[in-house]
Amino acid sequence: xxxxxxxxxxxxxxxxxxxxxxxxxxxxxxxxxxxxxxxxxxxxxxxxxxxxxxxxxxxxxxxxxxxxxxxxxxxxxxxxxxxxxxxxxxxxxxxxxxxxxxxxxxxxxxxxxxxxxxxxxxxxxxxxxxxxxxxxxxxxxxxxxxxxxxxxxxxxxxxxxxxxxxxxxxxxxxxxxxxxxxxxxxxxxxxxxxxxxxxxxxxxxxxxxxxxxxxxxxxxxxxxxxxxxxxxxxxxxxxxxxxxxxxxxxxxxxxxxxxxxxxxxxxxxxxxxxxxxxxxxxxxxxxxxxxxxxxxxxxxxxxxxxxxxxxxxxxxxxxxxxxxxxxxxxxxxxxxxxxxxxxxxxxxxxxxxxxxxxxxxxxxxxxxxxxxxxxxxxxxxxxxxxxxxxxxxxxxxxxxxxxxxxxxxxxxxxxxxxxxxxxxxxxxxxxxxxxxxxxxxxxxxxxxxxxxxxxxxxxxxxxxxx
Numbered sequence: 001x002x003x004x005x006x007x008x009x010x011x012x013x014x015x016x017x018x019x020x021x022x023x024x025x026x027x028x029x030x031x032x033x034x035x036x037x038x039x040x041x042x043x044x045x046x047x048x049x050x051x052x053x054x055x056x057x058x059x060x061x062x063x064x065x066x067x068x069x070x071x072x073x074x075x076x077x078x079x080x081x082x083x084x085x086x087x088x089x090x091x092x093x094x095x096x097x098x099x100x101x102x103x104x105x106x107x108x109x110x111x112x113x114x115x116x117x118x119x120x121x122x123x124x125x126x127x128x129x130x131x132x133x134x135x136x137x138x139x140x141x142x143x144x145x146x147x148x149x150x151x152x153x154x155x156x157x158x159x160x161x162x163x164x165x166x167x168x169x170x171x172x173x174x175x176x177x178x179x180x181x182x183x184x185x186x187x188x189x190x191x192x193x194x195x196x197x198x199x200x201x202x203x204x205x206x207x208x209x210x211x212x213x214x215x216x217x218x219x220x221x222x223x224x225x226x227x228x229x230x231x232x233x234x235x236x237x238x239x240x241x242x243x244x245x246x247x248x249x250x251x252x253x254x255x256x257x258x259x260x261x262x263x264x265x266x267x268x269x270x271x272x273x274x275x276x277x278x279x280x281x282x283x284x285x286x287x288x289x290x291x292x293x294x295x296x297x298x299x300x301x302x303x304x305x306x307x308x309x310x311x312x313x314x315x316x317x318x319x320x321x322x323x324x325x326x327x328x329x330x331x332x333x334x335x336x337x338x339x340x341x342x343x344x345x346x347x348x349x350x351x352x353x354x355x356x357x358x359x360x361x362x363x364x365x366x367x368x369x370x371x372x373x374x375x376x377x378x379x380x381x382x383x384x385x386x387x388x389x390x391x392x393x394x395x396x397x398x399x400x401x402x403x404x405x406x407x408x409x410x411x412x413x414x415x416x417x418x419x420x421x422x423x424x425x426x427x428x429x430x431x432x433x434x435x436x437x438x439x440x441x442x443x444x445x446x447x448x449x450x451x452x453x454x455x456x457x458x459x460x461x462x463x464x465x466x
Contacts (some may be wrong), residue, residue, distance in 0.1 A: 002034075003216045005388070006235060006272075008047070009316050009343045012248030013183050016287055018167070019195065020331045022262075025181075027221065027223035027278050027415070028078050028080045028086050028128070028134065028221075028294050029074070029078060029079055029223060030077065030221065030222050030223045031075070031077045031143075031221075031222050032075070032076050032077070032078065032182075032219050032220060032221040032222065033065070033073075033074065033076075033165040033219065034072075034073070034074040034075070034076075034184065034217040034220070035071055035072070035217060035218060036072050036074075036184075036215060036216050036217025036218060037069065037070060037072055037076075037215070037216065037217075038069065038070055038072065038094075038213050038214050038215035038216060038249065038324070039068075039069050039213065039214055039415075039446070040067065040069075040070060040096075040098060040211050040212065040214075041065065041067045041211070041212055041213075041254045041256060041277075041365075041446055042064075042065065042066035042067065042098050042115065042209055042210065042211050042215035042277070042296045043063050043065060043101050043210045043211075043212075043277040043278070043279045044065075044100050044102070044113070044207055044208065044209045044210065044277070045060075045061070045062050045063070045064075045068065045194075045207070045208040045210070046059075046060065046061050046064055046065040046102055046104075046202060046206065046207050047060045047205070047410060048057070048109055048204070048205045048208045049103040049107075049203070049204050049205075049206070050107070050203060050204075051200070053282050053442065056317070057316075057317065058170050058316075058317050059104045059107060059314075059315070059316050060313065060314065060315045060316075061102070061229065061313075061314045062311075062313045062314070063085065063276055063277035063278050063313070064100055064102045064313075064408050065097075065100065065255075065256035065257070066098050066099050066101070066103075066113075066115075066256075066277075067098065067256060067278065068096055068097055068099060068188065068362040069096055069214075070094040070096030070098075070118075070202055071094070071095045071096060072092055072093065072094045072095070072215060072217065073092070073093050073095075073357070074090060074092045074093075074217060074219075074233055075090065075091055075153055075204075075263070076089060076090030076091070077089055077090075077448065078221070079169070080128075080254060080304045081105070084127050084128040084129075085125070085126070085127065086125070086126040086127075086128060086134055086136070086462050087123065087124070087126075088123060088125075088126075088434065089122070089124075090121070090122065090123070090124065090138075091119070091120070091121045091204065092120040092121075092215075093117065093118075093119055093120075093157040094117060094119075094405075095117055095119045095446075096117070096134050097114050097115070097147075097387065098115045098211070099112050099113075099114050100112065100113050100114075100115070100209075101153075101275060102207075102275075104205070104273075106206055107203045107205075109199065109203065109205060112147075112365070113146060113147065113161065113209075114143075114146060114147035115144045115146055115209060115211075116143070116145040116146065116147065117144065117145060118142065118144040118146065118190075119142070119143045119144075120140060120142050120143075120168055120188075120190070121140050121141050122139050122140015122141060123138070123139060123140060123168060123174075124136045124137060124138040124139075124450055124456060125173075125431070128239075129223070129350075129401040129402075129403045129409055130350045130351055130401055130403075130422075131348075132175055132176040132177075132183070132347065132348050132349060132351060132352045132410050133173065133174075133176075133348070133370055133399070133401045134173050134174045134175075135171075135172075135401070135409060135411065136171065136172060136173070136174065136238075137169075137170070138168070138169070138170040138171065138172070138186065138188065139167070139168065139169050139170075139283075140167065140168055140169060141165070141166075141167060141168075141396060142165070142166045142168045142190045142191075142192065143163065143164070143165050143166075144145055144163070144164045144192065144209070145163055145164075145364055146149035146161045146162065146163070146164060146195075150353060151295055156239060157304050161195045161196075161197045161207065163195075164192035164193065164195060164209060164221045165193055166190060166191050166192035166193050167191060167308045168188055168189065168190040168191075169186060169188070170188030170189065171186065171292065171448070171450065172185050172186030172187060172221070172411065173185055173186075173398075173401075173430070174368070174400040175347055175349050175351055175399055176347075180220055180221045180222065180223060181184040181218065181220060182218075182219045182221055182259055183216070183217075183218060183228060183353070184215075184216070185214070185215070185397070185398065185411070185413065186214070186217055187212070187213070187214050187252075187334075187413055187448030188211075188212070188213050188214075188215065188387050188409075189210070189211070189250075189252065190209075190211040190212075190213070191208075191210050192208065192209045192210070192211075194206050194208040194419075195206070195207060195208075195241075197237065199281075200355030203423040204418065206212070210279070211277070212252070212253075212254040212279070212446065212448070214413045214446065214448065215305055217431055225367070226252065230417060240292065241290050241292045241298045241352065242290060242457065243289070243290065243455060243456050243457040244287070244288065244289045244455075244456050245287070245288055245290070245408075245453045245454060245455040245456065246251045246286070246291060246346075246453065246454050247285070247286040247287070247289050247410070247451040247452060247453035247454070248281045248283075248284070248285055248286075248451060248452060249282075249283075249284045249286070249447040249449060249450050249451025249452060250281060250282060250420070250449075250450065251281065251282055251283055251284065251375055251447055251448050251450055252279070252280070252281050252282075252312060252447070253279065253282060253445055253446065253448070254277070254278070254279040254282075254310075254446055254447075255277065255278045255279070255306065255333060255443055255444065255445040255448035256275065256277055256278040256308050256443065256444050256445075257272070257275070257277070257312070257425070257437065257440070257441055257442065257443040257444075258273055258275055258276075258284070258437065258438045258442045258443075259273070259275075259276055259277070259440075259441055260273050260274075260410075260441075260442070261273075261274070261438075261439050262438045263397055264438075266399075270347040274441045275310045276331070277312060278310040278311055278312035278331075278332065278333065279310060279313055279393065280308060280309040280310040280332075281308075281309060282306040282307060282308035282309065282310075282447070283306070283307045284304055284305065284306045284307075284449065284451060285304070285305050286302055286303065286304040286305070286453070287303055288300055288301060288302030288303070289302075290455075291426050295342070295346075296345055296346045297343070297345065298343070298344045298345075298346065298354070299341070299342070299343050299344075299458070300334075300341060300342050300343075300344075301340070301341045301342075302339075302341070302342070302356075303336055303337070303338070303339045304336075304338045304339075304342060305335070305336070306334075306335060306336040306337075306356075306447075306462065308334065308335055309332065310332055310333040310335050310445075311330065311331070311332035312330065312331055312332065313328060313330040314329045314330075315327060315328045315329070315330070315432065317347070317444070318338070318390060326370070326371070326372045327369065327371040327372075328370050328371070329367065329368070329369050329384075330367070330368055330370075331364065331365055331366065331368070331385070331387075332364075333362055333363065333364055333365070333443075333445075334363040334364045334365050334387075335362070335363045336360065336361070336362045336363075336416070336445075337360070337361045337362075337387075338358060338360045338361075338394055338414075338416075339358050339360065340356055340357055340358020340359065341356065341358055342354045342356035342357075343355060343359065344354065350401055350402035351366070351396075351399065351400075351401045351402075352399065352400045352401070353399055354397065354398060354399075354400065355395075355396070355397045356394075356395070356396045356397065356398070356412065357393070357394060357395045357396070358393070359391070359392075359393060359394075359418045360390050360391070360392045360393055360394045360417075360418065361392075362389065362390050362392075362416070362418055362443070362445070363387070363389050363390075364387050364389070364390055364441070364443070366383045366385065366386060366387040367383070367384050367385035367387075368382065368383055368384065369382065369384050384443070385423050385424070385425055385427065385439060386423060387426075388421065388424075390415050390418040390421050390443065391418065391419060392416060392418065392419050392439070393416075393420035394414050394415060394417070395414070395415055396412050396413055396414035396415065397412065397454065398410060398411050398412030398413060398449075399411055399412075399415060403457075405457070406454055406455050406456070406457065407452065407453070407454060407455070408452075408453045408455055409450075409451075409452055409453075410411050410449075410450070410453055411448075411449070412448075412449045412450075412451075413446070413447070413448055414446070414447050414449065415444070415445075415446050415450070416444065416445040416446070417444050418439065418442075418443045418444065418445070419438055419442075420442035421440065421442075422440050423439045423440065423441055425439055429444075
């Protein structure tokens with residue numbers, strides 16, 4: 001986890017350093033090329049089932065996690081329409097593997113599915129919040145290859161998942177920073193269609209990958225070789241960023257959680273690990289204070305409260321002519337509280353590039369089991385693991401742009417590393433078993449955030465940056 005946070009910090013710092021130069025001419029027309037990278041988390045839905053048989057048996061998981069970094073190349077073409085609107089088309093190619101380890105208790109599958117290089121082709125539509133800052137949404141087609149490697153029983157075999165096709169949706173900010181160069185940050189959700197792997201004609205496994213990625217790129221814009229300056233549809237603002245602010249917004253996040261069980265008996269301790277993935281949206285309220293300590297340097301402190309809905313579930317289903325058995329395990333993150341600081345650089349009077357970091361606290365709900373059980377399934381029900389609050393740290397980066405003297409729009413990515421923590425078991429079995437089994441959780445979360453902030457700038461106005 002430390003290495004991931006350090007890598008993100010270095011990437012954000014490098015982009016901030018590149019941005020420390022005069023703003024570019026406001027030419028959004030024409031082709032562009034880009035180079036960059038990012039980090040992505042997967043949340044794969046799986047359903048394992050038997051081929052043939054008298055009845056029906058299946059095991060599902062709504063959230064098998066995975067993660068990995070990638071290097072990306074891109075090319076695109078944009079055209080400015082009337083007013084502040086910009087439209088464009090682009091293609092990205094990401095080089096990198098994302099490994100997802102999955103197991104099935106009842107079908108003997110235990111292996112790794114690797115999503116390999118990915119291709120994305122689509123369009124975007126954007127709004128110029130200022131002449132040099134474009135907020136945009138993206139959409140389009142996505143394609144990925146897979147490794148197909150996994151195990152069935154004791155034999156190495158191929159699941160023959162093949163290629164995955166799907167769609168992506170995203171949003172981000174692009175800012176002109178120097179001559180023909182721009183910095184682009186985007187948070188993207190990709191959903192692939194389900195593919196079924198055939199394991200020796202005995203067991204099938206339907207997998208549906210979903211990915212969330214943060215991507216940062218340095219782009220060269222060729223322009224249309226015209227010297228016209230883009231009109232600024234928004235009112236002129238000054239460079240005064242000192243003062244308090246309140247914000248409201250929302251976003252989407254994905255979490256990975258390693259649930260570890262330790263069972264101790266007279267022969268020693270057996271450790272089993274169960275990876276869990278969850279995803280969902282959130283609504284955020286924030287308050288903060290910024291101080292402009294130099295003409296281009298802004299520092300600040302803030303507190304955010306997120307009301308979230310990140311959930312994970314697993315299930316087992318058995319049925320035949322005489323019985324029907326269903327069991328479901330579920331847990332979720334209820335809320336997040338983050339207290340931190342940021343430091344930013346004004347590339348223009350109304351556009352701030354910043355990095356952020358600080359303390360994070362998350363509320364993990366109870367892990368519960370519901371079961372319609374007969375002799376086939378005999379599980380304890382109710383709370384099996386008690387919920388608790390988990391503490392950790394976060395690091396992030398983003399762009400904030402004034403769209404009016406007192407109103408600003410902020411887009412930010414954060415990576416939250418919650419410290420591993422012991423949790424309390426509530427197994428409805430022989431109490432002696434509780435004395436031998438202990439559990440730990442080790443979660444991490446990434447989130448894309450967008451907020452609208454009202455700034456109470458009470459200090460004297462300063463002259464625009466030169």
